[in-house]
Each structure stands twice: as C-alpha cells, then as structure tokens.
Amino acid sequence: MKKRFLIPIILILFSAVLTVCGRLSQPFADFYAAYIFPWISTPYAFLSGLVPISLGELMILAGIVLVAAGIPLMIILLIFCRKSRTKVAKTSLTIALWALAFVSVTESLNCFTLYGCTRFSDRYFKSKVHTNEELSDLYGKLITQCNQLAGEVPRDEHDRFVLTIDVVSEAKAAMKKASRIYPQLSGYYPRPKPIMFSYFMSQSNLQGMYLPFAMEASYNDDMVKENLPETICHEYSHLKGFMQEDEANFISFVATMESDEPQMKYGGCLCALEYVHNQVYSNHVESAYPLTALISPQVTNDWFRFMPDNYWEENEDKELISTDTVSSVSSAASDKSMKLNGVEDGIKSYSRMVNLLLDYYYPPEE
Secondary structure: OOHHHHHHHHHHHHHHHHHHHHHHOHHHHHHHHHHHHHHHHHHHHHHHHOOOOOHHHHHHHHHHHHHHHHHHHHHHHHHHOHHHHHHHHHHHHHHHHHHHHHHHHHHHHHOHHHHHOOOHHHHHOOOOOOOHHHHHHHHHHHHHHHHHHHOOOOEOOOOOEOOOOOHHHHHHHHHHHHOOOOHHHOOOOOOOEEOOOHHHHHHOOOOEEEEOOOOEEEEOOOOOHHHHHHHHHHHHHHHOOOOOHHHHHHHHHHHHHHOOOHHHHHHHHHHHHHHHHHHHHHOOOHHHHHHHHHOOHHHHHHOOOOOOOOHHHHOHHHOOOOHHHHHHHHHHHHHHHHHHOOOOOHHHHHHHHHHHHHHHHOOOOO
C-alpha cells in the first residue's frame, strides 16, 4: 500500500486506539491530561493564536467548500475523463483520508481522550449527599452576592449591566488565580476569538465554542457582552483539558469569583444564580421559593439574557434556515456527541454545575 494511503490510515487507527484507551482506563486518561496534553495544547494554541481570526471557523468553511465543490467535481471528472479515472479516484481518496486523519487525530488528542479523566468532584471534593436545605441556602447566598455586586458594576440608561473592562486580560488573570486552587489550569492562554458567523451560533443557542482541531476558545460576538466573563473562562477550561460541561461551568464560576474585578465577579455569579434558580424550581424546593422575591430589580434586569433586545427582528434577513430548526438540530447534535463521549445525560450535564457548587460550599463535616 502506498504511503499516501498508509500514513493517514495509521493515524486514524492511532486516534481510535488512543480514544479507547482514554475511555477504558481512567489512570491513562489522567496521566495523558497531566503530562502529555499540555505539551500538545500549549504550542498548538500559541500557533493557532497567531491567526487573527478564528482558524477553526476557517477550517469548517474550507471543509464545507471542499465537500460541496469537491464531490460534484470528482463525479464530473470520473464521467468525462475516462483515461484519468484511476488517478481521479486515487486523488479523491487521498484527500478524503488525510482530511479524516486530521479530524480524527486532533479530536482524539484534544478532546475525546480527555473525557475519560477522573471526575472533578472525585478529584477535589469529598463525597456527600446534599439536602434541599443546602440548595435553598446556596440559592440565598448567591442572591445576596449578586444583589451586592449588581450595585458595583456600570449600568446603562435602562439600568442594565454594561461590560466596560478588558475582559480578555481579566479572564486570563482570573484563570491564573484559579490555577492556585486547581493547578491543571496553569499555563498559557491564547486570546479568545469571536466567530464571524455569530448569527448561526445565536440560532444554535451557543454562547461559546471550544474547537479542538484549532485549539481555540471562541465566542458568539452577537450575544450581550455581559455573558463574556463566564463564557471565556468556560472555554478556557476546555483548553486545559476539562471537557465535561458542568466542570467548565464550575471552573468558570470559581475563576470569575477569584477575580479582583467586580464585573467579572458579577458575570460569573449571575450565571451560577441562573443554574441554581432553575434547580430550585425543577426540584420543587418550595422552602426556597420566597427567596426569589429578594432578587433585586437590577439583577432581574440582567439575568437570563442571551441576545440584545430586538436582535431577532433586526436580523431576520440572515435566517436562511429557521431558528427553530437550527436550534433543534444543534441541541440534538450536542446531546448525541456528549453521550457518545460517555456523558450519559448529554446536554443536561450543564446543570450538574449545581452539584459542584454544593460540594464547594457545603463539604462534609470532619
């Protein structure tokens, strides 16, 4: 077999073996995350960061163009270039194999294998069954924190939080502070990149995105900027090998709360309050319901905001596919991807951040 076929096939098989080893052996995945992944991710993220726009987005667009134009071109050449059919077929197969090899290797090295790591709660917290009383107390604690921070941040004429800081510098500083608690977070952080096709991200209900094949932390540039502190720190967590979404959510909370900047703290605290609020009501913790009335008008103005006012009406002309369809397909794809990587509850795992918050604030008594 020729090298142009053999090498990509070997790379694909290597990726499969690495992923299976990470899935079947937790010690292997932990060793990989601690001692191998940093040597891959840091230079890769640095080189990717030299490109001023999202390299991952460019790769996706190139892939779409390659498929959309390449397949019809291949068919045409096979039909009309009878003497060159073998050459056309071999060239097409070579391109397909190398593209598949690249995706397989980068996804395995930078994502799939890391799903097998020891759970964050098992690494850093002692096991404990939490009560509704603790959930209620956490709800009240976050309400108090958010109410206080809401009065310390800039606001517009509608009394809504306005982000005025250099959020990238503050996010990097916050993650470095958090690394004192969780050492795996130490090291280099590239500049996060806005996605050019942010409208599609908005339709998909995505605030941020980790692109393993480009080692980039990307974000939705159309969403309200108040979401950036939590979003950037969340995606930075993925760059350090924390693939589970609840863990990235929790790390983002810790990082923003470790920041010296009130705007960072407020962004992270507000996100945590939203998750805990939803958990209180989904668990029917009726004793906590009266606490909702204590949420200040300023916090009420800010929470559960994703897109700016009138965003959908002002961008109707960009809707090539209905938002409901894109949202449904995106959610189903994300859910399926997570389940294939061993996350049994799929996209619902985001809300497991609440369990980590309870572990953090209410450790078992010695």
